[in-house]
Amino acid sequence: MLIQLLANGIISGCTYALVALGFGLIYNTTRTFHFAHGAIYTLSVYLFYTFFNLWKFPLLAAFILALILIAMLGILVDQILYIPLVKRGSSLLIQMLSSLGFYIVLVNLIAMIYGNETKVLSPGIQPTYNIGSVILTRIQVATGITFVLLFVGLAIILKKTNLGKLIRAMRDNPQLISVLGINPRKIRLLVFSIGSALAAFAAILMGLDVGVDPNIGMAAILNGAVAVIIGGIGNFEGAALGALLLGILQSLAIWKISSRWQEAITFLVLILFLLFRPEGILGKRRRIEETAI
Amino acid sequence: MNYLLHILIMINIYMILALSLNLLVGYTGMLSLSHAAFYGIGAYISTLLIMQKGIGFIPAFLLAIAGTTLLSFIISIPSLRLKGDYFVLASLGFQIIIFTILYNWVGLTRGPYGIPGIPRPNLFGIEIDSILSYFIFSGIIAAFCIIFLYLIGDSPFGRVLKAIREDEIAAAALGKNIVRFKIIAFAIAAGFASVSGVLFAGYMRYIDPTSFTLMESIFIVSIIIIGGTGNISGPLVGTALMIILPEILRFLRIPDAIAANMRQIIYGLLIIVILRHKPQGFSGEYRFE
Numbered sequence: 001m002l003i004q005l006l007a008n009g010i011i012s013g014c015t016y017a018l019v020a021l022g023f024g025l026i027y028n029t030t031r032t033f034h035f036a037h038g039a040i041y042t043l044s045v046y047l048f049y050t051f052f053n054l055w056k057f058p059l060l061a062a063f064i065l066a067l068i069l070i071a072m073l074g075i076l077v078d079q080i081l082y083i084p085l086v087k088r089g090s091s092l093l094i095q096m097l098s099s100l101g102f103y104i105v106l107v108n109l110i111a112m113i114y115g116n117e118t119k120v121l122s123p124g125i126q127p128t129y130n131i132g133s134v135i136l137t138r139i140q141v142a143t144g145i146t147f148v149l150l151f152v153g154l155a156i157i158l159k160k161t162n163l164g165k166l167i168r169a170m171r172d173n174p175q176l177i178s179v180l181g182i183n184p185r186k187i188r189l190l191v192f193s194i195g196s197a198l199a200a201f202a203a204i205l206m207g208l209d210v211g212v213d214p215n216i217g218m219a220a221i222l223n224g225a226v227a228v229i230i231g232g233i234g235n236f237e238g239a240a241l242g243a244l245l246l247g248i249l250q251s252l253a254i255w256k257i258s259s260r261w262q263e264a265i266t267f268l269v270l271i272l273f274l275l276f277r278p279e280g281i282l283g284k285r286r287r288i289e290e291t292a293i
Numbered sequence: 294m295n296y297l298l299h300i301l302i303m304i305n306i307y308m309i310l311a312l313s314l315n316l317l318v319g320y321t322g323m324l325s326l327s328h329a330a331f332y333g334i335g336a337y338i339s340t341l342l343i344m345q346k347g348i349g350f351i352p353a354f355l356l357a358i359a360g361t362t363l364l365s366f367i368i369s370i371p372s373l374r375l376k377g378d379y380f381v382l383a384s385l386g387f388q389i390i391i392f393t394i395l396y397n398w399v400g401l402t403r404g405p406y407g408i409p410g411i412p413r414p415n416l417f418g419i420e421i422d423s424i425l426s427y428f429i430f431s432g433i434i435a436a437f438c439i440i441f442l443y444l445i446g447d448s449p450f451g452r453v454l455k456a457i458r459e460d461e462i463a464a465a466a467l468g469k470n471i472v473r474f475k476i477i478a479f480a481i482a483a484g485f486a487s488v489s490g491v492l493f494a495g496y497m498r499y500i501d502p503t504s505f506t507l508m509e510s511i512f513i514v515s516i517i518i519i520g521g522t523g524n525i526s527g528p529l530v531g532t533a534l535m536i537i538l539p540e541i542l543r544f545l546r547i548p549d550a551i552a553a554n555m556r557q558i559i560y561g562l563l564i565i566v567i568l569r570h571k572p573q574g575f576s577g578e579y580r581f582e
Binding site: 098267268270275 | 390557560
């Protein structure tokens with residue numbers, strides 16, 4: 001029982017981790033609290049639903065199409081929403097609120113078009129696999145594998161390539177990037193497209209597993225943001241670690257208490273971290289001048 | 294006529310919410326997403342005291358304010374040391390925790406079933422039983438709150454809050470205990486939010502947790518962003534605008550199924566456009582930068 005719960009927790013942690021990796025990548029590089037990420041998450045499932053369930057595209061084609069469109073939307077949100085604010089020198093709070101505004105608009109548009117009810121993407125019972133005493137559905141296994149592949153891929157991009165070096169440089173000092181003769185907007189473009197695509201992966205896998213309704217994005221973005229903070233701002237392994245921890249905690253909470261308290265527990269964990277270890281599990285303590293952002 | 298009075302009562306209730314949040318956002322520069330939680334706590338404390346303990350309206354009203362203010366300390370003392378995004382996220386966390394408690398502690402709050410049949414307020418033997426008298430009653434309370442919050446904003450205390458908003462380190466250098474000022478501002482804001490909660494419960498005569506969600510907190514924030522912050526007129530203009538706006542949609546005969554979504558979309562767009570083009574809102578003093 002305990003092992004099964006741990007496994008379930010890790011799998012849902014994997015989807016949180018994909019959201020958190022994207023959110024963290026954007027947050028770390030641009031300092032924007034990207035609430036709209038939640039709406040992008042929601043929209044990616046609905047796009048997939050439209051292509052796969054309504055228009056009967058093959059699964060892979062629907063998936064790739066949704067992924068590309070979502071990556072483009074991520075870039076578009078940056079271009080039309082954040083860059084004008086950044087240019088004007090607006091505070092991060094303004095960007096956060098604008099992002100929230102965008103979230104509200106997009107989610108309600110989705111609700112108007114598709115309705116508020118839950119849509120099922122893959123009807124019928126999933127085939128299951130027995131691994132030792134743990135039973136996992138096919139989607140769950142796919143989620144785990146996808147997470148591992150994307151995590152490794154992202155690690156290689158960030159740590160081994162020149163591009164990754166630039167992204168990390170921008171994270172540490174955004175001004176220096178332009179001194180190097182590189183347009184920071186190009187890096188933003190990259191970060192927003194990769195981040196959004198990561199969210200789409202998580203969202204579509206989750207959608208195939210449990211279906212979709214217009215409000216799933218809020219929980220997703222909140223879990224993602226909490227994971228980034230408890231994992232430690234400023235490094236991407238932290239986000240994944242925080243997400244897995246959150247997934248396991250929530251899964252144990254369902255067992256010991258009740259699923260109804262899941263959200264409260266997430267935020268209790270966040271608040272405890274903010275109080276006692278604000279730099280997160282893997283973060284480094286910073287001096288006050290460094291944190292004044 | 295009743296329809297008009299209903300709108301005016303709602304404006305009275307939201308005016309207090311917007312003005313008290315303004316004390317945090319506009320004066321002190323702290324964006325809190327937990328205002329609906331305090332609004333709800335006020336409504337629940339007064340309702341439970343009246344209905345389960347048989348306490349009169351006025352003592353229940355006062356106890357609700359006291360209880361909410363006390364509760365705000367539990368929340369503010371840990372989280373007000375946090376800055377910027379972290380504070381916003383912590384306040385959002387508390388909003389969600391409080392909502393989850395209201396929703397799941399069925400033994401106390403009846404959870405999703407809500408509490409029906411809340412008695413009308415009774416002031417010294419006079420029952421506020423008509424919609425007109427409720428409008429007058431809520432108007433008097435709102436006027437009192439406006440005056441009180443105006444005086445706070447205009448006092449030396451209010452000027453310290455504005456100093457914190459402009460430059461926290463400079464204010465600290467002047468010997469002001471920043472965290473203490475923030476905690477007091479937070480407590481005042483929470484106390485006034487609970488006044489709205491009591492008025493709301495007494496007017497609706499039914500409460501359930503869905504009136505006090507995160508979206509409600511966001512709605513209150515959007516009122517003061519759109520109206521403007523840092524003075525008294527901004528939140529007042531914002532409240533009038535945001536309460537009347539959905540009523541206009543009603544007259545446009547937009548079907549109910551999409552009206553709620555339409556309303557939210559308009560709020561969202563207004564937030565984006567105002568922040569981009571008119572960061573002081575329609576009538577505010579403080580420019581969000």
